[in-house]
Amino acid sequence: MTDRILVENIEPENPSMRIAVVTETWPPEVNGVALTLSKLIHQLSLRKHTIQLIRPRQDKFDTASEHAGWSEILLRGLPIPKYPELKLGFPSKKSLVKAWSVKRPDLVHIATEGPLGWSALQAARVLRLPVTSDFRTNFHSYSKHYGVGWLSKPIVAYLRKFHNRTHCTMVPTRALKTQLQAAGFENLHIVARGVDTQLFHPGQRSQTLRSQWQADENTVILLSVGRLAAEKNLDLIVKAFQTLAKNGRHVKLVFAGDGPYRAKLQADCPEAIFMGMCSHAELAHIYASADLFLFPSLTETFGNVTLEAMASGTPVLAFDCAAATEVIEDGHNGWLVQEEDAQRYVLKALEITQNTATLRTAKSHAAESIRPWDWQEIVSQVEAIFRNALTMGSKA
Structure with a gap:
Protein backbone atom coordinates (compact mmCIF):
# COMPACT_ATOMS: atom_id res chain seq x y z
CA MET A 1 0.00 0.00 0.00
CA VAL A 195 -14.53 10.88 5.34
CA ASP A 196 -11.65 11.73 7.68
CA THR A 197 -9.93 8.35 7.92
CA GLN A 198 -7.27 9.80 10.21
CA LEU A 199 -9.94 10.54 12.82
CA PHE A 200 -12.38 7.70 12.19
CA HIS A 201 -10.56 4.37 12.37
CA PRO A 202 -10.79 1.06 14.31
CA GLY A 203 -7.97 2.06 16.67
CA GLN A 204 -10.39 4.42 18.41
CA ARG A 205 -12.22 1.49 20.04
CA SER A 206 -12.49 2.13 23.78
CA GLN A 207 -12.96 -0.58 26.35
CA THR A 208 -13.53 2.15 28.94
CA LEU A 209 -16.50 3.43 26.94
CA ARG A 210 -17.91 -0.08 26.49
CA SER A 211 -17.62 -0.58 30.25
CA GLN A 212 -19.61 2.62 30.78
CA TRP A 213 -22.27 1.07 28.57
CA GLN A 214 -22.06 -2.06 30.76
CA ALA A 215 -21.08 -4.12 27.75
CA ASP A 216 -18.86 -7.19 28.03
CA GLU A 217 -17.05 -8.99 25.21
CA ASN A 218 -20.23 -10.86 24.28
CA THR A 219 -22.43 -7.75 24.10
CA VAL A 220 -23.41 -6.48 20.67
CA ILE A 221 -23.60 -2.70 20.74
CA LEU A 222 -26.16 -1.37 18.25
CA LEU A 223 -25.45 2.23 17.34
CA SER A 224 -27.31 5.14 15.76
CA VAL A 225 -25.58 8.48 15.13
CA GLY A 226 -27.30 11.62 13.92
CA ARG A 227 -30.12 14.03 14.51
CA LEU A 228 -33.04 12.52 16.44
CA ALA A 229 -35.85 13.56 14.11
CA ALA A 230 -39.00 12.00 12.65
CA GLU A 231 -37.69 11.74 9.09
CA LYS A 232 -34.76 9.52 10.16
CA ASN A 233 -37.00 6.43 10.59
CA LEU A 234 -35.63 5.84 14.09
CA ASP A 235 -38.67 3.87 15.25
CA LEU A 236 -37.35 1.01 13.13
CA ILE A 237 -34.12 1.00 15.15
CA VAL A 238 -36.13 0.66 18.36
CA LYS A 239 -38.19 -2.13 16.80
CA ALA A 240 -35.06 -3.98 15.69
CA PHE A 241 -33.43 -3.65 19.12
CA GLN A 242 -36.53 -4.83 20.98
CA THR A 243 -36.95 -7.77 18.61
CA LEU A 244 -33.34 -8.82 19.09
CA ALA A 245 -33.65 -8.59 22.88
CA LYS A 246 -36.86 -10.65 22.87
CA ASN A 247 -35.06 -13.31 20.83
CA GLY A 248 -32.29 -13.68 23.38
CA ARG A 249 -29.63 -11.54 21.75
CA HIS A 250 -27.22 -9.89 24.22
CA VAL A 251 -27.59 -6.37 22.81
CA LYS A 252 -27.49 -2.75 23.93
CA LEU A 253 -28.69 0.26 21.95
CA VAL A 254 -26.81 3.57 21.86
CA PHE A 255 -28.06 6.83 20.32
CA ALA A 256 -25.47 9.55 19.72
CA GLY A 257 -27.11 12.85 18.80
CA ASP A 258 -30.05 14.96 19.85
CA GLY A 259 -33.19 16.45 18.41
CA PRO A 260 -36.95 16.86 18.71
CA TYR A 261 -37.63 13.10 18.56
CA ARG A 262 -35.53 12.27 21.61
CA ALA A 263 -38.39 12.41 24.14
CA LYS A 264 -40.46 9.92 22.15
CA LEU A 265 -37.52 7.56 21.72
CA GLN A 266 -36.77 7.68 25.44
CA ALA A 267 -40.40 6.96 26.25
CA ASP A 268 -40.58 4.07 23.77
CA CYS A 269 -37.16 2.64 24.65
CA PRO A 270 -36.07 3.68 28.16
CA GLU A 271 -33.36 1.01 28.24
CA ALA A 272 -31.48 2.69 25.37
CA ILE A 273 -28.41 4.81 26.10
CA PHE A 274 -28.64 8.43 24.92
CA MET A 275 -25.27 10.14 24.54
CA GLY A 276 -26.65 13.50 23.42
CA MET A 277 -24.61 15.83 21.23
CA CYS A 278 -21.04 14.62 20.82
CA SER A 279 -17.83 16.15 19.48
CA HIS A 280 -16.02 14.61 16.54
CA ALA A 281 -13.42 13.15 18.90
CA GLU A 282 -16.13 11.58 21.05
CA LEU A 283 -17.91 10.20 17.98
CA ALA A 284 -14.71 8.56 16.78
CA HIS A 285 -14.58 6.51 20.00
CA ILE A 286 -18.33 5.80 19.92
CA TYR A 287 -18.30 4.52 16.33
CA ALA A 288 -15.30 2.26 16.87
CA SER A 289 -16.64 0.90 20.17
CA ALA A 290 -19.90 -0.29 18.60
CA ASP A 291 -20.47 -3.57 16.77
CA LEU A 292 -23.31 -2.85 14.34
CA PHE A 293 -24.41 0.51 12.97
CA LEU A 294 -28.15 0.72 12.27
CA PHE A 295 -29.07 3.19 9.55
CA PRO A 296 -32.70 2.87 8.40
CA SER A 297 -33.12 6.39 6.97
CA LEU A 298 -34.82 6.68 3.58
CA THR A 299 -34.58 10.47 3.18
CA GLU A 300 -30.83 11.06 2.99
CA THR A 301 -29.12 12.38 -0.10
CA PHE A 302 -25.99 10.64 1.16
CA GLY A 303 -25.59 9.77 4.85
CA ASN A 304 -22.05 10.63 5.96
CA VAL A 305 -22.49 8.62 9.13
CA THR A 306 -22.40 5.48 7.00
CA LEU A 307 -18.85 6.26 5.90
CA GLU A 308 -17.77 7.31 9.39
CA ALA A 309 -19.05 4.08 10.93
CA MET A 310 -17.38 1.88 8.34
CA ALA A 311 -14.10 3.83 8.49
CA SER A 312 -14.22 3.11 12.24
CA GLY A 313 -14.48 -0.62 11.56
CA THR A 314 -18.19 -0.89 12.37
CA PRO A 315 -20.30 -2.57 9.67
CA VAL A 316 -23.61 -1.03 8.66
CA LEU A 317 -27.13 -2.38 8.16
CA ALA A 318 -28.98 -0.01 5.82
CA PHE A 319 -31.56 0.15 3.10
CA ASP A 320 -30.23 -0.04 -0.44
CA CYS A 321 -30.13 3.72 -1.08
CA ALA A 322 -27.92 6.82 -0.78
CA ALA A 323 -24.34 6.24 0.42
CA ALA A 324 -25.07 2.67 1.48
CA THR A 325 -25.61 1.64 -2.14
CA GLU A 326 -22.25 3.14 -3.07
CA VAL A 327 -20.06 1.72 -0.31
CA ILE A 328 -21.63 -1.46 1.08
CA GLU A 329 -20.92 -4.82 -0.51
CA ASP A 330 -23.79 -6.86 0.89
CA GLY A 331 -22.51 -9.53 3.26
CA HIS A 332 -18.90 -8.37 2.97
CA ASN A 333 -18.51 -5.05 4.82
CA GLY A 334 -22.16 -4.54 5.75
CA TRP A 335 -25.68 -5.44 4.70
CA LEU A 336 -28.25 -3.93 2.35
CA VAL A 337 -32.00 -4.38 2.68
CA GLN A 338 -34.09 -4.07 -0.48
CA GLU A 339 -37.44 -2.45 -1.17
CA GLU A 340 -37.68 -0.27 1.96
CA ASP A 341 -39.12 -3.30 3.78
CA ALA A 342 -39.13 -2.67 7.55
CA GLN A 343 -39.86 -6.29 8.44
CA ARG A 344 -37.01 -7.48 6.24
CA TYR A 345 -34.71 -4.99 7.99
CA VAL A 346 -35.54 -6.48 11.40
CA LEU A 347 -35.14 -10.04 10.12
CA LYS A 348 -31.74 -9.16 8.68
CA ALA A 349 -30.67 -7.78 12.08
CA LEU A 350 -31.72 -11.10 13.63
CA GLU A 351 -29.72 -13.02 11.05
CA ILE A 352 -26.59 -10.88 11.49
CA THR A 353 -26.54 -11.22 15.28
CA GLN A 354 -27.23 -14.95 15.33
CA ASN A 355 -23.51 -15.71 15.04
CA THR A 356 -20.84 -13.32 16.34
CA ALA A 357 -18.46 -14.58 13.64
CA THR A 358 -20.70 -12.88 11.04
CA LEU A 359 -20.12 -9.48 12.65
CA ARG A 360 -16.40 -10.09 13.18
CA THR A 361 -15.89 -10.94 9.52
CA ALA A 362 -17.71 -7.81 8.32
CA LYS A 363 -15.78 -5.67 10.83
CA SER A 364 -12.51 -6.93 9.39
CA HIS A 365 -13.45 -5.59 5.94
CA ALA A 366 -15.30 -2.36 6.80
CA ALA A 367 -12.45 0.13 7.36
CA GLU A 368 -10.29 -1.00 4.46
CA SER A 369 -13.20 -0.69 2.02
CA ILE A 370 -13.62 3.03 2.88
CA ARG A 371 -10.05 4.15 2.16
CA PRO A 372 -10.85 5.36 -1.40
CA TRP A 373 -13.35 7.81 0.11
Whole structure:
Protein backbone atom coordinates (compact mmCIF):
# COMPACT_ATOMS: atom_id res chain seq x y z
CA MET A 1 0.00 0.00 0.00
CA THR A 2 1.41 3.38 -0.93
CA ASP A 3 1.91 6.02 1.74
CA ARG A 4 -0.83 8.62 1.98
CA ILE A 5 0.14 12.14 0.92
CA LEU A 6 -1.05 14.98 3.10
CA VAL A 7 -2.70 17.92 1.35
CA GLU A 8 -0.36 20.34 3.13
CA ASN A 9 2.53 18.92 1.10
CA ILE A 10 0.83 19.34 -2.26
CA GLU A 11 1.57 22.44 -4.31
CA PRO A 12 -1.35 23.39 -6.55
CA GLU A 13 -0.71 22.69 -10.22
CA ASN A 14 -3.06 25.49 -11.28
CA PRO A 15 -3.46 29.09 -10.10
CA SER A 16 -5.48 29.59 -6.96
CA MET A 17 -9.12 30.64 -7.21
CA ARG A 18 -11.19 33.21 -5.32
CA ILE A 19 -14.25 31.21 -4.29
CA ALA A 20 -17.38 32.67 -2.66
CA VAL A 21 -19.20 29.92 -0.75
CA VAL A 22 -22.83 30.51 0.21
CA THR A 23 -24.43 28.33 2.88
CA GLU A 24 -27.24 28.59 5.40
CA THR A 25 -25.62 26.15 7.81
CA TRP A 26 -22.11 26.09 9.25
CA PRO A 27 -20.35 24.71 12.36
CA PRO A 28 -20.84 24.70 15.27
CA GLU A 29 -24.23 23.64 13.91
CA VAL A 30 -24.14 19.85 13.73
CA ASN A 31 -25.53 18.31 10.55
CA GLY A 32 -24.18 16.57 7.49
CA VAL A 33 -24.22 19.66 5.29
CA ALA A 34 -22.35 21.89 7.75
CA LEU A 35 -19.76 19.29 8.66
CA THR A 36 -18.91 18.07 5.16
CA LEU A 37 -18.96 21.55 3.66
CA SER A 38 -16.59 22.88 6.34
CA LYS A 39 -14.23 19.97 5.69
CA LEU A 40 -14.28 20.65 1.95
CA ILE A 41 -13.67 24.38 2.40
CA HIS A 42 -10.84 23.72 4.84
CA GLN A 43 -9.16 21.43 2.32
CA LEU A 44 -9.59 23.99 -0.45
CA SER A 45 -7.97 26.60 1.80
CA LEU A 46 -5.01 24.28 2.33
CA ARG A 47 -4.61 24.21 -1.44
CA LYS A 48 -4.12 27.99 -1.36
CA HIS A 49 -7.54 29.02 -2.70
CA THR A 50 -9.02 32.23 -1.26
CA ILE A 51 -12.37 31.61 0.42
CA GLN A 52 -15.15 34.11 1.11
CA LEU A 53 -17.87 32.49 3.24
CA ILE A 54 -21.39 33.98 3.14
CA ARG A 55 -23.79 32.68 5.78
CA PRO A 56 -26.52 33.80 8.21
CA ARG A 57 -25.44 35.14 11.59
CA GLN A 58 -26.01 32.27 14.03
CA ASP A 59 -26.66 34.44 17.11
CA LYS A 60 -26.10 37.98 18.32
CA PHE A 61 -22.59 37.13 19.48
CA ASP A 62 -21.55 35.69 16.11
CA THR A 63 -18.82 37.76 14.44
CA ALA A 64 -17.20 37.47 11.03
CA SER A 65 -13.65 36.15 10.98
CA GLU A 66 -10.97 37.29 8.57
CA HIS A 67 -7.37 36.18 8.03
CA ALA A 68 -5.05 35.37 5.17
CA GLY A 69 -7.02 33.65 2.42
CA TRP A 70 -10.27 33.70 4.40
CA SER A 71 -13.10 36.16 5.02
CA GLU A 72 -16.77 36.01 6.01
CA ILE A 73 -19.91 38.00 5.30
CA LEU A 74 -22.60 37.46 7.94
CA LEU A 75 -26.19 38.30 7.02
CA ARG A 76 -29.56 38.19 8.78
CA GLY A 77 -31.38 34.92 9.21
CA LEU A 78 -34.48 33.44 10.78
CA PRO A 79 -34.99 30.07 12.52
CA ILE A 80 -36.20 27.15 10.42
CA PRO A 81 -39.54 25.69 11.63
CA LYS A 82 -38.95 22.47 13.60
CA TYR A 83 -35.20 23.24 13.52
CA PRO A 84 -34.93 26.47 15.59
CA GLU A 85 -31.16 26.10 16.03
CA LEU A 86 -30.72 26.35 12.24
CA LYS A 87 -31.26 29.49 10.16
CA LEU A 88 -32.60 30.46 6.77
CA GLY A 89 -30.81 33.47 5.37
CA PHE A 90 -32.92 36.52 4.50
CA PRO A 91 -33.03 37.59 0.82
CA SER A 92 -29.83 39.59 0.34
CA LYS A 93 -29.36 40.20 -3.38
CA LYS A 94 -28.46 43.89 -3.06
CA SER A 95 -25.94 43.25 -0.30
CA LEU A 96 -24.23 40.53 -2.30
CA VAL A 97 -24.12 42.58 -5.52
CA LYS A 98 -22.47 45.39 -3.56
CA ALA A 99 -19.99 43.08 -1.80
CA TRP A 100 -19.01 41.21 -4.96
CA SER A 101 -18.68 44.44 -6.95
CA VAL A 102 -16.03 45.58 -4.45
CA LYS A 103 -14.39 42.17 -3.91
CA ARG A 104 -15.16 40.11 -7.00
CA PRO A 105 -14.82 36.31 -6.68
CA ASP A 106 -13.83 34.09 -9.58
CA LEU A 107 -16.70 31.73 -8.84
CA VAL A 108 -19.72 31.41 -6.55
CA HIS A 109 -20.53 28.04 -5.02
CA ILE A 110 -24.00 27.69 -3.42
CA ALA A 111 -24.36 24.84 -0.93
CA THR A 112 -27.98 25.42 0.17
CA GLU A 113 -31.05 26.47 -1.78
CA GLY A 114 -32.82 28.73 0.73
CA PRO A 115 -33.54 32.46 0.35
CA LEU A 116 -29.87 33.33 0.80
CA GLY A 117 -28.86 30.80 -1.84
CA TRP A 118 -31.44 32.20 -4.28
CA SER A 119 -30.21 35.74 -3.61
CA ALA A 120 -26.64 34.62 -4.32
CA LEU A 121 -27.74 33.05 -7.59
CA GLN A 122 -29.47 36.26 -8.67
CA ALA A 123 -26.54 38.46 -7.62
CA ALA A 124 -24.09 36.24 -9.51
CA ARG A 125 -26.20 36.49 -12.65
CA VAL A 126 -26.22 40.29 -12.41
CA LEU A 127 -22.42 40.30 -12.17
CA ARG A 128 -21.98 37.48 -14.73
CA LEU A 129 -20.15 35.25 -12.26
CA PRO A 130 -20.03 31.48 -12.85
CA VAL A 131 -22.04 29.52 -10.29
CA THR A 132 -21.92 25.91 -9.09
CA SER A 133 -24.21 24.28 -6.56
CA ASP A 134 -24.71 21.27 -4.32
CA PHE A 135 -27.80 19.12 -3.93
CA ARG A 136 -27.38 18.09 -0.30
CA THR A 137 -30.81 17.81 1.34
CA ASN A 138 -33.97 16.02 0.26
CA PHE A 139 -36.33 18.87 1.20
CA HIS A 140 -39.03 17.34 -0.97
CA SER A 141 -38.82 14.08 1.02
CA TYR A 142 -38.59 15.78 4.42
CA SER A 143 -41.78 17.74 3.73
CA LYS A 144 -43.82 14.54 4.01
CA HIS A 145 -42.62 14.02 7.59
CA TYR A 146 -43.81 17.44 8.77
CA GLY A 147 -47.39 17.44 7.53
CA VAL A 148 -46.74 19.43 4.37
CA GLY A 149 -46.38 16.61 1.86
CA TRP A 150 -48.59 18.56 -0.54
CA LEU A 151 -45.63 20.93 -0.94
CA SER A 152 -43.43 18.23 -2.42
CA LYS A 153 -44.13 19.06 -6.09
CA PRO A 154 -43.73 22.83 -5.69
CA ILE A 155 -40.48 22.26 -3.79
CA VAL A 156 -39.11 20.03 -6.55
CA ALA A 157 -40.11 22.64 -9.14
CA TYR A 158 -38.28 25.35 -7.19
CA LEU A 159 -35.17 23.19 -6.74
CA ARG A 160 -35.13 22.29 -10.44
CA LYS A 161 -35.38 25.98 -11.42
CA PHE A 162 -32.65 26.85 -8.93
CA HIS A 163 -30.12 24.21 -9.91
CA ASN A 164 -30.69 24.41 -13.66
CA ARG A 165 -29.57 28.05 -13.50
CA THR A 166 -26.11 27.02 -12.27
CA HIS A 167 -23.25 25.74 -14.40
CA CYS A 168 -23.43 22.39 -12.65
CA THR A 169 -24.88 20.71 -9.58
CA MET A 170 -22.85 18.27 -7.52
CA VAL A 171 -24.76 15.22 -6.28
CA PRO A 172 -23.32 12.53 -4.00
CA THR A 173 -24.56 9.29 -5.60
CA ARG A 174 -25.37 7.71 -8.95
CA ALA A 175 -28.87 6.88 -7.73
CA LEU A 176 -29.64 10.51 -6.84
CA LYS A 177 -28.30 11.68 -10.18
CA THR A 178 -30.65 9.30 -11.97
CA GLN A 179 -33.58 10.41 -9.82
CA LEU A 180 -32.94 14.10 -10.42
CA GLN A 181 -32.37 13.65 -14.15
CA ALA A 182 -35.78 11.98 -14.36
CA ALA A 183 -37.23 15.06 -12.64
CA GLY A 184 -35.70 17.41 -15.22
CA PHE A 185 -32.49 18.47 -13.45
CA GLU A 186 -29.56 19.20 -15.78
CA ASN A 187 -25.75 19.42 -15.63
CA LEU A 188 -25.34 16.98 -12.74
CA HIS A 189 -21.92 15.74 -11.61
CA ILE A 190 -21.34 12.98 -9.07
CA VAL A 191 -19.04 14.00 -6.22
CA ALA A 192 -19.14 11.72 -3.20
CA ARG A 193 -18.79 12.94 0.36
CA GLY A 194 -15.43 12.32 1.96
CA VAL A 195 -14.53 10.88 5.34
CA ASP A 196 -11.65 11.73 7.68
CA THR A 197 -9.93 8.35 7.92
CA GLN A 198 -7.27 9.80 10.21
CA LEU A 199 -9.94 10.54 12.82
CA PHE A 200 -12.38 7.70 12.19
CA HIS A 201 -10.56 4.37 12.37
CA PRO A 202 -10.79 1.06 14.31
CA GLY A 203 -7.97 2.06 16.67
CA GLN A 204 -10.39 4.42 18.41
CA ARG A 205 -12.22 1.49 20.04
CA SER A 206 -12.49 2.13 23.78
CA GLN A 207 -12.96 -0.58 26.35
CA THR A 208 -13.53 2.15 28.94
CA LEU A 209 -16.50 3.43 26.94
CA ARG A 210 -17.91 -0.08 26.49
CA SER A 211 -17.62 -0.58 30.25
CA GLN A 212 -19.61 2.62 30.78
CA TRP A 213 -22.27 1.07 28.57
CA GLN A 214 -22.06 -2.06 30.76
CA ALA A 215 -21.08 -4.12 27.75
CA ASP A 216 -18.86 -7.19 28.03
CA GLU A 217 -17.05 -8.99 25.21
CA ASN A 218 -20.23 -10.86 24.28
CA THR A 219 -22.43 -7.75 24.10
CA VAL A 220 -23.41 -6.48 20.67
CA ILE A 221 -23.60 -2.70 20.74
CA LEU A 222 -26.16 -1.37 18.25
CA LEU A 223 -25.45 2.23 17.34
CA SER A 224 -27.31 5.14 15.76
CA VAL A 225 -25.58 8.48 15.13
CA GLY A 226 -27.30 11.62 13.92
CA ARG A 227 -30.12 14.03 14.51
CA LEU A 228 -33.04 12.52 16.44
CA ALA A 229 -35.85 13.56 14.11
CA ALA A 230 -39.00 12.00 12.65
CA GLU A 231 -37.69 11.74 9.09
CA LYS A 232 -34.76 9.52 10.16
CA ASN A 233 -37.00 6.43 10.59
CA LEU A 234 -35.63 5.84 14.09
CA ASP A 235 -38.67 3.87 15.25
CA LEU A 236 -37.35 1.01 13.13
CA ILE A 237 -34.12 1.00 15.15
CA VAL A 238 -36.13 0.66 18.36
CA LYS A 239 -38.19 -2.13 16.80
CA ALA A 240 -35.06 -3.98 15.69
CA PHE A 241 -33.43 -3.65 19.12
CA GLN A 242 -36.53 -4.83 20.98
CA THR A 243 -36.95 -7.77 18.61
CA LEU A 244 -33.34 -8.82 19.09
CA ALA A 245 -33.65 -8.59 22.88
CA LYS A 246 -36.86 -10.65 22.87
CA ASN A 247 -35.06 -13.31 20.83
CA GLY A 248 -32.29 -13.68 23.38
CA ARG A 249 -29.63 -11.54 21.75
CA HIS A 250 -27.22 -9.89 24.22
CA VAL A 251 -27.59 -6.37 22.81
CA LYS A 252 -27.49 -2.75 23.93
CA LEU A 253 -28.69 0.26 21.95
CA VAL A 254 -26.81 3.57 21.86
CA PHE A 255 -28.06 6.83 20.32
CA ALA A 256 -25.47 9.55 19.72
CA GLY A 257 -27.11 12.85 18.80
CA ASP A 258 -30.05 14.96 19.85
CA GLY A 259 -33.19 16.45 18.41
CA PRO A 260 -36.95 16.86 18.71
CA TYR A 261 -37.63 13.10 18.56
CA ARG A 262 -35.53 12.27 21.61
CA ALA A 263 -38.39 12.41 24.14
CA LYS A 264 -40.46 9.92 22.15
CA LEU A 265 -37.52 7.56 21.72
CA GLN A 266 -36.77 7.68 25.44
CA ALA A 267 -40.40 6.96 26.25
CA ASP A 268 -40.58 4.07 23.77
CA CYS A 269 -37.16 2.64 24.65
CA PRO A 270 -36.07 3.68 28.16
CA GLU A 271 -33.36 1.01 28.24
CA ALA A 272 -31.48 2.69 25.37
CA ILE A 273 -28.41 4.81 26.10
CA PHE A 274 -28.64 8.43 24.92
CA MET A 275 -25.27 10.14 24.54
CA GLY A 276 -26.65 13.50 23.42
CA MET A 277 -24.61 15.83 21.23
CA CYS A 278 -21.04 14.62 20.82
CA SER A 279 -17.83 16.15 19.48
CA HIS A 280 -16.02 14.61 16.54
CA ALA A 281 -13.42 13.15 18.90
CA GLU A 282 -16.13 11.58 21.05
CA LEU A 283 -17.91 10.20 17.98
CA ALA A 284 -14.71 8.56 16.78
CA HIS A 285 -14.58 6.51 20.00
CA ILE A 286 -18.33 5.80 19.92
CA TYR A 287 -18.30 4.52 16.33
CA ALA A 288 -15.30 2.26 16.87
CA SER A 289 -16.64 0.90 20.17
CA ALA A 290 -19.90 -0.29 18.60
CA ASP A 291 -20.47 -3.57 16.77
CA LEU A 292 -23.31 -2.85 14.34
CA PHE A 293 -24.41 0.51 12.97
CA LEU A 294 -28.15 0.72 12.27
CA PHE A 295 -29.07 3.19 9.55
CA PRO A 296 -32.70 2.87 8.40
CA SER A 297 -33.12 6.39 6.97
CA LEU A 298 -34.82 6.68 3.58
CA THR A 299 -34.58 10.47 3.18
CA GLU A 300 -30.83 11.06 2.99
CA THR A 301 -29.12 12.38 -0.10
CA PHE A 302 -25.99 10.64 1.16
CA GLY A 303 -25.59 9.77 4.85
CA ASN A 304 -22.05 10.63 5.96
CA VAL A 305 -22.49 8.62 9.13
CA THR A 306 -22.40 5.48 7.00
CA LEU A 307 -18.85 6.26 5.90
CA GLU A 308 -17.77 7.31 9.39
CA ALA A 309 -19.05 4.08 10.93
CA MET A 310 -17.38 1.88 8.34
CA ALA A 311 -14.10 3.83 8.49
CA SER A 312 -14.22 3.11 12.24
CA GLY A 313 -14.48 -0.62 11.56
CA THR A 314 -18.19 -0.89 12.37
CA PRO A 315 -20.30 -2.57 9.67
CA VAL A 316 -23.61 -1.03 8.66
CA LEU A 317 -27.13 -2.38 8.16
CA ALA A 318 -28.98 -0.01 5.82
CA PHE A 319 -31.56 0.15 3.10
CA ASP A 320 -30.23 -0.04 -0.44
CA CYS A 321 -30.13 3.72 -1.08
CA ALA A 322 -27.92 6.82 -0.78
CA ALA A 323 -24.34 6.24 0.42
CA ALA A 324 -25.07 2.67 1.48
CA THR A 325 -25.61 1.64 -2.14
CA GLU A 326 -22.25 3.14 -3.07
CA VAL A 327 -20.06 1.72 -0.31
CA ILE A 328 -21.63 -1.46 1.08
CA GLU A 329 -20.92 -4.82 -0.51
CA ASP A 330 -23.79 -6.86 0.89
CA GLY A 331 -22.51 -9.53 3.26
CA HIS A 332 -18.90 -8.37 2.97
CA ASN A 333 -18.51 -5.05 4.82
CA GLY A 334 -22.16 -4.54 5.75
CA TRP A 335 -25.68 -5.44 4.70
CA LEU A 336 -28.25 -3.93 2.35
CA VAL A 337 -32.00 -4.38 2.68
CA GLN A 338 -34.09 -4.07 -0.48
CA GLU A 339 -37.44 -2.45 -1.17
CA GLU A 340 -37.68 -0.27 1.96
CA ASP A 341 -39.12 -3.30 3.78
CA ALA A 342 -39.13 -2.67 7.55
CA GLN A 343 -39.86 -6.29 8.44
CA ARG A 344 -37.01 -7.48 6.24
CA TYR A 345 -34.71 -4.99 7.99
CA VAL A 346 -35.54 -6.48 11.40
CA LEU A 347 -35.14 -10.04 10.12
CA LYS A 348 -31.74 -9.16 8.68
CA ALA A 349 -30.67 -7.78 12.08
CA LEU A 350 -31.72 -11.10 13.63
CA GLU A 351 -29.72 -13.02 11.05
CA ILE A 352 -26.59 -10.88 11.49
CA THR A 353 -26.54 -11.22 15.28
CA GLN A 354 -27.23 -14.95 15.33
CA ASN A 355 -23.51 -15.71 15.04
CA THR A 356 -20.84 -13.32 16.34
CA ALA A 357 -18.46 -14.58 13.64
CA THR A 358 -20.70 -12.88 11.04
CA LEU A 359 -20.12 -9.48 12.65
CA ARG A 360 -16.40 -10.09 13.18
CA THR A 361 -15.89 -10.94 9.52
CA ALA A 362 -17.71 -7.81 8.32
CA LYS A 363 -15.78 -5.67 10.83
CA SER A 364 -12.51 -6.93 9.39
CA HIS A 365 -13.45 -5.59 5.94
CA ALA A 366 -15.30 -2.36 6.80
CA ALA A 367 -12.45 0.13 7.36
CA GLU A 368 -10.29 -1.00 4.46
CA SER A 369 -13.20 -0.69 2.02
CA ILE A 370 -13.62 3.03 2.88
CA ARG A 371 -10.05 4.15 2.16
CA PRO A 372 -10.85 5.36 -1.40
CA TRP A 373 -13.35 7.81 0.11
CA ASP A 374 -10.70 9.90 1.84
CA TRP A 375 -10.96 13.67 1.33
CA GLN A 376 -7.93 13.99 -0.95
CA GLU A 377 -9.65 12.55 -4.01
CA ILE A 378 -12.93 14.35 -3.28
CA VAL A 379 -11.30 17.80 -3.14
CA SER A 380 -9.47 17.16 -6.42
CA GLN A 381 -12.80 16.38 -8.11
CA VAL A 382 -14.36 19.60 -6.78
CA GLU A 383 -11.38 21.64 -7.95
CA ALA A 384 -11.76 20.22 -11.45
CA ILE A 385 -15.47 21.10 -11.53
CA PHE A 386 -14.76 24.66 -10.36
CA ARG A 387 -12.13 25.17 -13.06
CA ASN A 388 -14.46 23.81 -15.72
CA ALA A 389 -17.17 26.27 -14.57
CA LEU A 390 -14.65 29.10 -14.85
CA THR A 391 -13.87 28.07 -18.41
CA MET A 392 -17.55 27.88 -19.30
CA GLY A 393 -18.17 31.24 -17.64
CA SER A 394 -15.47 32.93 -19.69
CA LYS A 395 -17.12 31.72 -22.88
CA ALA A 396 -20.60 32.92 -21.88
